[in-house]
Structures are given as C-alpha cells and as structure tokens.
Amino acid sequence: MEHQRERAAQRRSAPRSRGASPATLRPVPRAGHCVPQGRTCSKERVVLWCGIAGPPPSGRRIMGRSHVRRERDDMTDHRTGYDVVVLGAGIAGLTVALSAVEHGLSVALLEKTAAVGGSSVMSGGFFAFSGTDEQRAHGVGDSAEAFLKDLLEVGAHRNDPALLQQYLDHQQDTYRWLKAHGAEFPVVEISSGQSFARSHHTPIRTLIPALAEQFTEAGGTLLCASRATELVRDAGGRVGEVVAETPDGLVRFAARRGVVIASGGFSRGEELLAVFAPDQLAAIPYGGLGNTGDGLRMAWKLGAGMADMSAVCGTYGSHPDTGIEFHELLTAYYLGAIIVNTAGRRFVDESISYKSLGAACLAQPEGLGFQVFDAVVRARSHPGVPLNDIGMLEEIGHVHRAGTLEGLAEAAGIDPAGLVSTVERYNAAVAGGEPDEQGRTGLVNGVGELVPVVEPPFYAYPAKTLMTTTYCGVTIDPHGRVLDVDGAVIPGLSAIGEVTGGFHGAAYMTGTSLGKGAVFGRIVAARLAAEAAAAA
Numbered sequence: 307m308e309h310q311r312e313r314a315a316q317r318r319s320a321p322r323s324r325g326a327s328p329a330t331l332r333p334v335p336r337a338g339h340c341v342p343q344g345r346t347c348s349k350e351r352v353v354l355w356c357g358i359a360g361p362p363p364s365g366r367r368i369m370g371r372s373h374v375r376r377e378r379d380d381m382t383d384h385r386t387g388y389d390v391v392v393l394g395a396g397i398a399g400l401t402v403a404l405s406a407v408e409h410g411l412s413v414a415l416l417e418k419t420a421a422v423g424g425s426s427v428m429s430g431g432f433f434a435f436s437g438t439d440e441q442r443a444h445g446v447g448d449s450a451e452a453f454l455k456d457l458l459e460v461g462a463h464r465n466d467p468a469l470l471q472q473y474l475d476h477q478q479d480t481y482r483w484l485k486a487h488g489a490e491f492p493v494v495e496i497s498s499g500q501s502f503a504r505s506h507h508t509p510i511r512t513l514i515p516a517l518a519e520q521f522t523e524a525g526g527t528l529l530c531a532s533r534a535t536e537l538v539r540d541a542g543g544r545v546g547e548v549v550a551e552t553p554d555g556l557v558r559f560a561a562r563r564g565v566v567i568a569s570g571g572f573s574r575g576e577e578l579l580a581v582f583a584p585d586q587l588a589a590i591p592y593g594g595l596g597n598t599g600d601g602l603r604m605a606w607k608l609g610a611g612m613a614d615m616s617a618v619c620g621t622y623g624s625h626p627d628t629g630i631e632f633h634e635l636l637t638a639y640y641l642g643a644i645i646v647n648t649a650g651r652r653f654v655d656e657s658i659s660y661k662s663l664g665a666a667c668l669a670q671p672e673g674l675g676f677q678v679f680d681a682v683v684r685a686r687s688h689p690g691v692p693l694n695d696i697g698m699l700e701e702i703g704h705v706h707r708a709g710t711l712e713g714l715a716e717a718a719g720i721d722p723a724g725l726v727s728t729v730e731r732y733n734a735a736v737a738g739g740e741p742d743e744q745g746r747t748g749l750v751n752g753v754g755e756l757v758p759v760v761e762p763p764f765y766a767y768p769a770k771t772l773m774t775t776t777y778c779g780v781t782i783d784p785h786g787r788v789l790d791v792d793g794a795v796i797p798g799l800s801a802i803g804e805v806t807g808g809f810h811g812a813a814y815m816t817g818t819s820l821g822k823g824a825v826f827g828r829i830v831a832a833r834l835a836a837e838a839a840a841a842a
Contacts, residue, residue, distance in 0.1 A: 324749045368835040374769050387560025388414045388527070390834055391548050392568055393534045393601055396424030397510075397820050398593065398803030400517040401480075401570035401827030404487070407524045409835030414559055415526060416550055418501045418533040418597075423514045424570050424594035425775060426820060430633050430692035431510030432497070433489075433824065435481045438473075440494045448502035450474045456751070459817070460499035460659050461811025464614070472699075472784040473818075473825050480825045484622070488516040493691050497640060498660045499815030506817065507691060510800045519683065525631075532557075533596075535564060536605045536798065545608070545798035550613040567788070568827070571776030572599030582615045584779070588668055589620035589773040590628055597776075599807045605780045608799070611788040613807030614778035620674065622663035623693075624772035634704075636677060636767050637693045639663070640750040641686045642757040643679035643767075644732055647671060650715060650724025652732065655744045657751060661813035664771035673770050676718055677830060678725070681761040693816075699767065706766040711759075718766040721724030733758040777814050778807040784832035802826040 392403045395417035405414040417424075435441075436448040457470050478631045485491075491506035522528050531553050538547035538558070551605045570579045571594035572578040579586055607614070622645075637644055639656035643662070646652055647670040654666040667675040687696035699705050708714035711729055713724035735742040736758045780801050781789040781805040802824035810818065 311546060324771060330727050340626045345371060350691045373414040374382075374788075377758070379746070381519070384472045385563060389561070389838060390414075390566060391416065391559045392566045393419070393526070393548065393607055394424060394567070394569035394596075394803070394805075395518065395530075396426040396568065396803065396823065398827050399424075399515065399566070400521060400824030401824045402515065402566050402568060402802060402831045403526055404521040404524065405483075405828050405831030406834060407521060407526045408506075409831055411545065411563065411831075411835055413521075413526045414456075415521065415528050416532040416534055416548070417528070417530045418560070418569070418600065419594070420531050420595045421474060421517045422528070422530065423511075424614045425597055426823070427511050427514050427592075428593060428630065428633055429509050429510060429774070429820060430635065430816075432514075432692075432817040433481075433484070433491070433504040433508065434496070434504050434821045435477050435506055436498075436502070436504050436814055438481055438494075438506065440491050441502075441504065444489055444492065444503065446503050448504050450477075452501055453504065453577065456499055456501050457815060458811075460569055460751075460813050462813070464617070465811030466613070466808040468784045469782070472829065473809070473822060476825050477821070478827055479504075480821075480828050483828060484513075484824060489513050490611070493688070495688075495691065495694065495816075496750055496753065497637065497693065497816035499813065500559075501751055503526065504817065510820075534569070537608060537717060539608070539798075543577055543797060545796065552651060561798070564800060565604060566786075566834075567601040567780070567799070567801040567805050567828055569601030569805055570594055571598040571779060572602060573597045573773045575599040575703055578602070579618070579773075583614035583618035583776075584772055585668060586618055586620055586771075588673055589664065589771040590624055590626070591786075592620075592624075592628070592772045592774050593631070595630075597804075601801070602779050603732065605788055605799065605801065605805075608796055609798060610788050610799075611791045612779065613649060613780035613794065615807065615811075617810070617812050618776050618778055619661045619813070620664040620668070620771035620773040621660045621775075621788055622667045622771050623677070623769050624662060625699070626674070626770050627704070628770075628772060633692050634699070634701055634770060635693055635697065636769065638677045638679050638696060639684060639768060640754075641679070641694065642683040642729070642749060642754075644759065645675045645678040646678055646720060646725060647675060648720055650721040650726070650728050652744055654730055655742075655746045657748050657754075659751075659813040659815075660775075667769075667771050675769055676720055677767040677769060678720075678759065679713070679765050680759045681763055683762075684755055684765055696765070696767075701797075704767065706768075707763050708763070709762050713762045714766050716770060721764065725731050729759050732840050733783050750799075775812045775819055776816075777804060777819065779805045780809055782806050782826075785833050786826050802830055802832045 389411040436453040492508040496503040536549040575598035688694040
C-alpha cells in the first residue's frame with residue numbers, strides 16, 4: 307500500500323499541460339485539416355495531430371503529444387477561416403464537431419491539452435437514455451415520463467424544464483447516432499438518481515478516439531495544445547473569432563457561423579472553486595487536466611449568465627489514493643452497502659445521489675466514509691463495469707476483508723464497538739423492527755430491496771469525495787445558445803456539456819453528463835447547419 311500511496315502522490319504533483327504563451331498574434335494558417343482519404347491538395351501545409359487517450363484507432367500509432375506532419379497538397383484551399391470553431395475535445399466537443407462536418411460545415415476543433423478526451427475519458431462511460439433496445443432486451447420498463455420525473459427530483463426541481471424536455475425529445479436520435487459511430491452498450495445499470503436502469507455503459511476510451519478519427523477523416527481540423535484565451539466580437543456584437551495559444555504562437559481563428567464552447571468545467575480550477583464552492587477544495591481533484599474553467603471565464607467576460615453555481619459538489623466513492631489512470635469510483639452502497647465514518651456510525655441515507663453523499667462525506671472526520679458490506683453484496687460485483695467492480699478494487703488492495711465485523715473494523719481503522727452497534731441497528735431496521743435511522747427505504751433512489759449485513763466475510767472500502775465534474779455554468783436556451791445575464795442571446799456563441807448550467811439543478815443523475823454533451827452537441831450542430839443554409 308505504501309508504494310501505491312507514493313505513486314499516487316507523484317501523480318498528483320505531476321506538472322499540468324498548458325498551452326504555449328507566445329508574444330505575437332497572427333492570422334490563422336489555412337493548413338491543418340485532415341485530408342479525406344484519396345485526396346490531395348496543391349500546396350504544402352501542416353497537419354497538427356493530437357494525442358488520443360485510449361488505444362490508437364485502426365492500429366495507427368498516435369503520439370501522446372502533438373507533433374507536426376508535413377504532406378504535399380494539390381488542392382488550393384481558399385478559406386480564411388471556418389464555419390464553426392469548437393473549444394474542447396471531450397464527448398461534447400467531438401459530437402458537435404463531427405455532426406457539424408457531417409452537415410457540410412467546415413470545423414476547427416481546438417483542444418487545450420495534448421490529447422483529446424478531457425474528463426470524458428476519465429469518466430465511467432455511462433450515457434442515460436430511456437426507451438432503448440438494450441432496455442427492452444433486459445425487460446426494463448422505462449419511459450421518457452419516468453426519466454423526466456427522476457431528473458426533476460434529483461435536481462430538486464431547480465433544473466430548467468425546457469432543457470430537460472429538449473434532452474428527452476432528442477435522446478433517441480443521439481442514442482442511434484452514437485451507435486452508428488461505434489458506441490456499444492452491452493451493460494445497462496441502475497444508478498444515482500434513477501428509478502429504472504438507464505445508465506448505458508460503453509468503453510469510453512475506445513469511443514472517444516473513434517469519434518476523433520471520424521472527424522478528421524471527414525475533413526475536420528483537430529488542433530491540440532491549442533488553448534483558447536479570448537472570444538472576439540465584431541462591430542455588430544456577434545462572436546466571430548477566437549484567439550488561441552498554439553505551438554505556432556497566438557492564432558486568431560475566424561468562425562463564420564459561430565463559436566461553440568465545449569471546454570468542460572472547473573474541477574481543476576482552484577480559483578473558481580474558491581469563489582463558487584470553497585468547501586469542495588477538500589475533495590480529491592479529478593477530471594480533465596485542462597478543466598480550469600477557461601470557457602466559463604471567456605463567456606462570463608462577455609456577460610453570460612450563470613446557473614447552478616451553488617450546487618457544485620464532488621462525488622462520493624473514491625479511494626484516498628485515487629489517481630488519473632482510471633476511474634476509481636465504487637458505488638457498493640447502491641448494491642446494499644452502508645456508509646460509516648471512522649466512529650463506525652452511519653451519517654446519511656445511502657440511496658440518495660452520490661453528489662449529495664459527497665457533500666455529507668466532506669463533513670465527516672478526515673472527509674472519510676467507509677462502504678461496509680458482506681458476502682451477499684460482494685457477490686453483486688460486476689466485473690469490468692465501472693462503479694460496481696468490487697473485485698478489481700480488491701485485487702489492487704483497496705478493499706479490506708475480515709471474517710468478523712470487529713476484525714474488519716481493526717483492519718480498516720474504524721471504531722469496532724461503533725461499527726458493531728451500527729450494523730445491529732441497521733439489520734433490525736431492514737428486518738422491519740424499527741424505522742431506519744437515516745430514512746433509507748431502498749438501494750438507490752428508493753428502488754431495490756435492502757439487505758442486512760450478516761453474511762461473512764465482511765468488507766470495507768475507504769472512500770472520499772472526488773471532484774469529478776462541476777455540472778454548472780453558463781446559461782443556455784434549448785438550442786444551446788448562450789444567454790447573457792438578462793436572458794438575451796449572445797449572437798454567435800453556443801455552449802454545450804459541462805460548461806453549461808441549468809440542466810442538472812441541485813445534483814445530477816448518472817449518465818446525464820456524457821448524455822447532455824452528446825445530445826446538445828447534436829442539437830447545436832443541426833442548428834448551425836440550418837442557419838448556414840438560411841444565410842446562403
């Protein structure tokens with residue numbers, strides 16, 4: 307365990323990737339977009355490749371850092387800019403960029419770091435959809451109406467109903483589009499905030515590079531190590547340019563149809579966390595290394611409104627030594643575990659949103675909560691499925707095991723008498739003798755039959771709150787257009803994904819973070835294409 311802690315400390319202290327800071331500003335070069343296979347152009351130009359998290363697509367080796375490839379071009383490129391400039395290459399940015407190219411628009415996709423993926427490739431890979439083929443195959447009787455009810459309840463009715471309805475109206479189109487572009491959903495789980503199993507899992511580290519490759523093959527321009535620093539308005543007040551720090555210096559990118567911010571939140575932005583959620587600075591920092599709030603700051607500077615800023619909270623369930631290599635988050639409490647503090651006492655209803663659990667855990671001694679369960683819950687582990695793979699965490703030494711509760715408490719650093727007493731009271735409540743002291747009535751969101759903690763061996767997983775996403779940000783309308791503080795549209799500026807607010811409200815449901823990035827990415831791309839056609 308000590309060597310794991312040392313490696314985790316080294317990971318947390320590693321330098322973060324930042325764009326260059328050159329001193330000169332020059333127009334965007336006409337080079338950069340990938341040539342569709344079989345085509346050539348008339349002049350030499352530079353194609354800037356990104357590193358991609360996950361396995362290289364089609365067996366091609368893609369470097370972990372940006373590098374330049376020169377090739378001969380036989381087709382003259384007369385463009386001085388692009389139809390659309392997208393900031394951020396996570397699921398939201400890749401979806402809008404690829405969809406826009408498929409609509410016939412020219413697109414530049416700028417990624418701040420040296421690799422695509424952002425927080426998306428660090429997530430569990432769940433998308434929330436209802437009415438899918440996979441649900442029907444598993445006999446899940448979900449519906450859009452039940453989905454909406456759950457969204458409103460988990461968000462404490464603080465979310466924007468218009469955004470929720472737009473998601474529900476377009477989820478099927480997005481679900482089919484993702485599957486057509488390589489997504490597979492072999493596993494459907496019930497998780498945080500859900501009354502039905504609607505978390506569709508896909509290998510996200512495979513999907514992201516696949517989307518990136520499809521984007522470049524379709525003619526899109528993908529530029530990594532290119533950090534946007536300023537949004538520029540024209541004389542009429544329309545956002546039409548982006549200034550970015552690139553390996554070639556400061557570059558100005560023109561966007562004829564507009565700019566789309568898909569740069570993620572600020573889970574790594576200590577300054578913004580100190581302003582909007584200072585208590586969350588105690589959580590384990592996570593999310594994409596570029597998630598410092600750049601997009602939010604640029605939109606804020608133009609007068610963008612903000613929503614859900616007070617709701618920011620980390621997610622409960624990550625080991626204290628969690629690093630960036632994989633998404634270590636266990637939700638054994640949704641399988642039947644209880645959560646206790648170092649005194650062995652429960653302090654929360656374990657079935658509520660893992661965001662609300664995250665806030666409750668931060669208030670405990672050392673910010674630590676132990677997921678305690680028995681052999682019955684251990685048998686419910688889902689190998690290979692994020693959030694529920696107990697076996698993998700046991701293999702790397704993060705799960706304590708003992709034949710008795712007293713022995714488990716000693717091994718994990720929990721007060722033995724407190725744990726034994728807590729388990730006795732909990733088991734009595736499960737048996738129907740007394741009401742549960744925390745008001746728990748189900749496994750997750752009030753659904754699922756509770757099980758006692760009685761069958762040895764017993765297990766404990768120490769976990770803290772992980773700052774995965776900030777799920778708040780600029781206000782948008784149902785078409786993804788950014789609104790100012792008075793509710794008026796900021797011309798030429800759209801935003802999607804984690805940088806937006808108003809969708810989740812007080813907390814979020816598993817799968818809706820990736821889901822809204824993809825859904826609203828499709829919506830914005832279609833709108834921009836329609837606006838371009840109308841202006842032609």
